[in-house]
Amino acid sequence: MSRRVGLWLVGAFGGVGTTITLGLACLAKKITPDHGLTTQLPLFQGLPLPQPDQFIVGGHDIRQTSFIESANEFRTNSGVFQPEWIEACRETLEAASARVRPGTKLGSGSTISKMGTWGDEQPAQNTQEAIDRISRDLEAFVAAEKIDHLIVLSVSSTEPVFPLSDVHQTWAALEAALPTGGPELLPSSSLYAIAAVRAGHSYVNFTPSLGASMPAVEELADKTGSLLAGKDGKTGETLMKTVLAPMFAQRNLKVQSWVGHNIFGNRDGVVLDDPVNKAAKVNTKDWVTTQILGYKPNTLVTIEYIPDMGDWKTAWDHIHFQGFMGTQMTLQFTWQGCDSLLAAPLAIDMVRLTDLEKQRGGKGLQKHLACFFKSPEGVEDNHFFRQWSMLEAYVASLKA
């Protein structure tokens, strides 16, 4: 029997989760093209990557809805998806919807918490209880669906920045604190990460939230053999930055200022409209230029919620630089991309490559996936093409 890969979506009914689920279904039926999927490039040919129909989707959410409802809402607000695609995949979408369980709000922050009420009747009282509930959902899914490899993928909204302290440095200390822990101990994203890693499942963090990014959880993964990848998928404006900044660096053109304004109107935007959530996102987007250039230009990054834009994230970047003899020049770009449609194929790439690495017997941080992330775990370099070379080298080593 063919390999069955479980894809557990945290924030399942959001734009990215919905697009992944519908997208995998459409790819399996070959009714939409595979553009945007890196793993469909010739480079990856011949590798035993799981195919679209080998993924079984489940997940958690705090809004009680369905993939069909969510896809139709998305279609109306953002003008994407054809109604006939949704119809053709109705059965798959309904089955996946039935596998989505109420998530936890513990540690989500007030803005995210306001977005849904599913599971509100019996909230978890502490971090231990919340993790254990998540675990029960995961194991039930694995058993019911005969999953060979479970990957928990976080595609939920951006949480406020969460500062680490001593308790996050070792698994022993963290584990001891769980039974009495609340939102001050761990953010919501980390509860899912711990549930996954504790059981040896893989955990991939598509968001800028904390997730598994702390010594305690990395130590745990080393024991359980979990695969990790993260964090924050590099989809649009930041991708552009990590492609263009190297050009300025290598031509020795002095960037004086790099201003980036982003507008968009999806549900993620409502969350980012809260300054504490936004800060987490802006930090990452801002840092990459300084890291690549090797000096700090004047920078500005805004992300603003403009409801009528729907999922269409439009970014205007203005780069003011000095050329020869100090001559001032300008590059501007406008990126008009549909956020979830950019994110979903990257997320699928990540989980396909994570399954490949699982088959190879790997564990821990997958540094070779750096090119997919705004804040690649364990990798300093944000230069897109150097990151890409790391992935090429990995593939070459597999083929060798």
Next chain:
Amino acid sequence: MSRRVGLWLVGAFGGVGTTITLGLACLAKKITPDHGLTTQLPLFQGLPLPQPDQFIVGGHDIRQTSFIESANEFRTNSGVFQPEWIEACRETLEAASARVRPGTKLGSGSTISKMGTWGDEQPAQNTQEAIDRISRDLEAFVAAEKIDHLIVLSVSSTEPVFPLSDVHQTWAALEAALPTGGPELLPSSSLYAIAAVRAGHSYVNFTPSLGASMPAVEELADKTGSLLAGKDGKTGETLMKTVLAPMFAQRNLKVQSWVGHNIFGNRDGVVLDDPVNKAAKVNTKDWVTTQILGYKPNTLVTIEYIPDMGDWKTAWDHIHFQGFMGTQMTLQFTWQGCDSLLAAPLAIDMVRLTDLEKQRGGKGLQKHLACFFKSPEGVEDNHFFRQWSMLEAYVASLKA
């Protein structure tokens, strides 16, 4: 005594030639920053690159003017250069102007020929005579200035496309044809190239014109030990294309169309306003996207002469691409660069690196300079960062 590198500019009084000459003088006096010079990056530290004050500038032109006049004209039309820089370098500029000799119009095409009258009294009657005259100017310069290494650098206006035939395949055949040859045998740029290569000098082609790019001259260079590099400096919009197209390729985003409109108003623009001259330029600019992507999107490239723009080349590129599930998205950029100020530092990089290679004892095509050119000689790949890796590997081999 320190090494003396002769820099012989074909098209000396043009925007690029003037900026190189003023720029080297300002760098020698440290009155302007070295932005835009790749060879000033840490990567090149410790290598015996010639310093700005080691270059002695001479050249050919068909317009009888001076570097000071040309720099002032440029300053007025394009709002670049400070008057105090010109004043501070007056002596150097006057000396360089005195080393510029009347060029040949044989094979220049009618549009370029109209731009100047210097040397019109006694035009060369055939290609042999034109080459010999150029040679006499070069040798007189080498002798008078005690030049250790002479580099002929073409920074003249773009000639019409020149198709090769049998006679250009071997040096024997070409040499035999020279005494009776006219503009049908060789374009002007190639006369300078042959004069340089025949005497073992280096030849670098910053333009899309033919220059040394034919088997006969490459064969000759192999005999005389000349170093070659070319062609067509990659300064602005095309640089952007070779940086961005790889991003689309590696993210598997399907480019449907790539439209690029360029406007500018310098003297080069007058020449490109002639369709036969323009074709040479557009070909190169269009090809790179197809080569990098591996398929042919709908493409359009225009270059239009708008006099009031002066040297400020503004490019608007519109890239229409399909992401996941065929979703249509758009990237637009506007590049506002001062053409000669972008070109001059690259040209200086090329001649510094050519002198470095001369010191190492190299000859023939310098493929490791591909990242500087729109049509790199002997290199298929236009991917900027892969070209850059070739240069890094070369530097590493020197340091090893």
Next chain:
Amino acid sequence: MSRRVGLWLVGAFGGVGTTITLGLACLAKKITPDHGLTTQLPLFQGLPLPQPDQFIVGGHDIRQTSFIESANEFRTNSGVFQPEWIEACRETLEAASARVRPGTKLGSGSTISKMGTWGDEQPAQNTQEAIDRISRDLEAFVAAEKIDHLIVLSVSSTEPVFPLSDVHQTWAALEAALPTGGPELLPSSSLYAIAAVRAGHSYVNFTPSLGASMPAVEELADKTGSLLAGKDGKTGETLMKTVLAPMFAQRNLKVQSWVGHNIFGNRDGVVLDDPVNKAAKVNTKDWVTTQILGYKPNTLVTIEYIPDMGDWKTAWDHIHFQGFMGTQMTLQFTWQGCDSLLAAPLAIDMVRLTDLEKQRGGKGLQKHLACFFKSPEGVEDNHFFRQWSMLEAYVASLKA
């Protein structure tokens, strides 16, 4: 019984014709909003404008298809129209499709002629015969549908520029030439115009083609009482020009150059890809800036066919101007509009206002409609807001 207004579309199955027909049907059913319709502004309230359900649509085309097919093709290529709209209006669309008759190719030019074969079996032999056939179709429609007022609206593809001569100066001369006339006498658009005007119907020209724009036909309209309006609907980039150029003029900012690049990929684009057809369009788009500014800046207008753009006309305009003390500044804009969706409501405005004027008893050129046209007949001024004031004054006179 309520007034019945016949709307006869020349080029019925094209993008504009299809959008008008579907749009009127949707408005009648109130399933889409009335944005883009000038005549729905408060200014026009209380006037006896015909309502959407009072229009009966028929027309001519040289492609044998249907409004439903055409709307679906449009939906697929350009991502506009919801499938449920087409379904809801199925009956109306089918009835209208049945009223479309094969048009004439006489005088269409070679590029347009290649686009369809309907009616090719029995081509008209001369202009007289072509006009008479058109007339028969019009009268049959009027009779069958009990039309109170027939308006022939040209929404066909742009014909090559057609120069006028003596024969076009009087109706007597022109009428005498018709029996032996061919494409050298009149372009296709004028055949429809003459058929309409000869019978006293109204004629509105949404295209840059010749149509009724010659003394002979204007003289005829004066006799028959026809209402005329034209020409070339002002939808996007040119609208912007006639809004922005007055700003530069009134602020005394000196426009040095105005460059406009347009790309789009609909069927109209195929036709404009032929240089003779394109010239007609570019002339108009270029002239307006010079007329408004009162002097001639450097100008450039391109319209390029990029198939993947579908109906989305994207215009990039670059305006380079001098402010105080000659300081050079820049305005750039990018207009991303869906061509047919911009054109259709203007066309509906024109025919509603033409019917209003008919009810008032007017005849001849309707100069008060200047704000709708790129080349307003009988009006020199292209300043959008002064043109708008003319319309306001007209409405005020009606209400007085």
Next chain:
Amino acid sequence: MSRRVGLWLVGAFGGVGTTITLGLACLAKKITPDHGLTTQLPLFQGLPLPQPDQFIVGGHDIRQTSFIESANEFRTNSGVFQPEWIEACRETLEAASARVRPGTKLGSGSTISKMGTWGDEQPAQNTQEAIDRISRDLEAFVAAEKIDHLIVLSVSSTEPVFPLSDVHQTWAALEAALPTGGPELLPSSSLYAIAAVRAGHSYVNFTPSLGASMPAVEELADKTGSLLAGKDGKTGETLMKTVLAPMFAQRNLKVQSWVGHNIFGNRDGVVLDDPVNKAAKVNTKDWVTTQILGYKPNTLVTIEYIPDMGDWKTAWDHIHFQGFMGTQMTLQFTWQGCDSLLAAPLAIDMVRLTDLEKQRGGKGLQKHLACFFKSPEGVEDNHFFRQWSMLEAYVASLKA
């Protein structure tokens, strides 16, 4: 003897003040063109407008410097002004510099106060004292320079928003409060306005600060015969808004969102970097679209200080609108203007027209100057071309 018009600049050494002073000097010598000056249009020909050499410049500032120093700083930071212009006007600039007196900081707010120390030794103790000192400077200037008409023009940095209360409703109440008033009673800008109006001089407010905009001062102007105009010169992005919003309104295109991002780096930017100062500016820029459209779209306006931009204010506006059948379309523009060079000619226009009105015997608010202001006093309408018509009507009445 020819009429002598005193131009008293509040914030004299700032970018706008410096450009006005240098600009008038250059115009008087005819060494720079008169672009940007509305009052040089044919419309105004034949009116007794004061000529550039009829203005005598003086002013107040809190930074002790000179017009030459300020102009050179400006030239270096922003790449405007030719050094030869400054040289040619040296005498005039030195004379004007000598007429600038230390200003008051009372009511300037903390951010502006930090910008200079001139006059810090003997700060005014209350509003009465501050006004009286200003008055003494004005009267000394009038006497020394034999001024026929004095116009006080505010071109200082933007103050925090200042809310009005009962005491600002009548001159009696306000006057009574002056001897004990501090920054809570009046902002700095109003002290200058009162000094001017109390003596019957004219007062023009180019800034968004309060100035004369309160019933008490308007009442006073009515008594003294002062002319008033204000407020906030409409130079760039807001001018564009008041030109483009009417187009959307009159085409019945539904604006869903209008996002405007402004970046610039001059001294005014330092002040606007303080949120309380910025609020005053943003309010105005945001309001105009809603007023013109007649409904409130989603709006966002940012103004950010990016030091390397110098005086070059770059605005990116993104307008998302619905056309026919709700189809979503987009207009984007990028405005790259040099702020002070846009402001100075408008300020000169205002004072020329104010002097014209003075000659005519007018007093009070000059509503016919609405087209020059972002917040025109006494005029509701922000539609640029309707405002322009008011000015045309005024000129016509003068000529009648």
